[in-house]
Amino acid sequence: MDSKTVNKLRTELQASQASGKSDVMIEILKALKDELTATEEIIRETKIGLAVGKLRSHDNKEVSELAKEIVKKWKSDVGKKAPSKVKQEGASSGTTASSVTAAAGDSKPEAPRTYKTDGVDFEKHNDKTRDTCLSLLYNAMVFDSTAPSELVMERALAIESTVLNDNDGSTGEDYKKKIRSLMLNLKDKKNPSLRGAVISGDTPADIFSRMSSADMASEERKQQDRALELNNLFKARGAGPQQAETDSFKCGRCKQRKCTYYQMQTRSADEPMTTFVTCTVCNNRWKFS
Template sequence: MNADEIIQLKKSLAKALDGGMTSNVLDILNRLKDNTPTKEVLKKTEIGLIIGKQRLHPNPEVAKLAKEIVKKWRDAVSPSKANNAPNGSTKSAVPESKADTVNNATPGQSPMVNGKKIKRENTQDSLSSSSSDIPTSIDSEKRERSFDRDRPPYKSTNNSARDKCVKMLYDSMVFDSYADSDIILLRAITIEKTVFDQFGRQVIDKYRDKLRGLISNLRDKKNPGLRKRIVDGELQAEDFCTMSKEDMASEEKKARDNEIRQENLFKALGAGPTQAETDMFLCGKCRNRKCTYYQMQTRSADEPMTTFVTCTVCNNRWKEKLSKVC
């Protein structure tokens, strides 16, 4: 399996993980398990990053399969230092006489080789039969990506301020992404250029303030959806650069803000009118009829009044039509 095929599988795996499609995840992992990429392919595709993280997947089958793949690939790219003899037998990395001398050393004393003392740390190195020559992509799944680590092929604008902004935009989108470096770099360059054009192609305070706000929203760890939409191309740079802070907020934050607005509306409208108790309304939350209500004219004079109802049992609030009140 070549690098291009693995990159396609990596994209499919990331999509399946985001969509919670466990069966697809298992299918892709099994396909990867049947192949053993070379060390160069592993470094180029960084497939080990996404595989390594799945060892902590909540699904035990996915976690087990990810561990098996990492172990298989690690063993494949970490050959033993032992040398094979011409007849097929394996020779020790340390001469037999030397090994025997070291093994017979008294605890706490320096080992002796041919009558001479040698440093114990060197002895441990010489006795090692294998090394952990594991690609970075497998052994550093907790490492956050960045511009300096990825080193994408960036062509400078010959303006240090603009170049710094591109790097900061790249860092704000890449730290939790599995997308190719070239794609994220293209998004960062496009966003910076859009803002640069908005302010007359000049690096001024407004240019810096605008990019500072965009970068702050992009690197918000509680808003991964915004980063994903931009990296995937669902949200164009031109539209992103004209969005307000409220528009960039995550769906959870928008829902909380809307709930707070509704709460404040009820409090504001309920400050003046006297609330009356009634059993004419049924609470849709707790199914009780112990409620209080008040009416206010919230629309034009020819429209009926709005009735605001509050359940005294669960504090649920809702609006009712005037026709329900006698």
């Protein structure tokens, strides 16, 4: 397998990772394992070791196991060639199998990807504000991604254009504020699923560009917000209706029917009242309308 083929497989592997296609990733990894006899030159030239090395911690067990096997095999491949290389070039053994270790990400972690490290040109619009915002969006998506730069660039262009159109072609304060909000949510290290969905296209650029901060929040954050809202509603009861005991409700946590409840009008007058229930056994709380 030559460098050109390996480069092609690396691009396909990164694209399938960005789109979450584990079956495609597995197929590519198997081809690399069976058909590529690693050399130091190929590993360094194609950077395939880095692409595969990152997959050793992938959520899909088959993907992660294959990646570990491949890196181990490549280290062995390069190590077998070490004696002749040392003899011919007088090189130290540190430039052989250790090069695979470094290429696979086992040494110092690489600096985060940016448009500069990717060599991307952002002078697209002959407008400094737009080009700067475009670069910020790109950096927010790519810093921990292995997706091809062309794909990330495509998404950044679509997002920036949507925000511009929504602001009637103006790059004023509202435009900058929205770009800033999108950028900060995209680069949130605790919300990788948002980046992945935008890059893969599962969340289209036009929909993402119009999301609020609450819409973009991670599932963990949304659950925390819902719990806080519910807790505040319980606290806001104040001197309102007294709680009544009942066995009409079954606790979802402890399955007991020892509860207290009260009702409040939390929405408009023509909407039904909201019932707040507390389990007296485990203190679980829930509400319904």
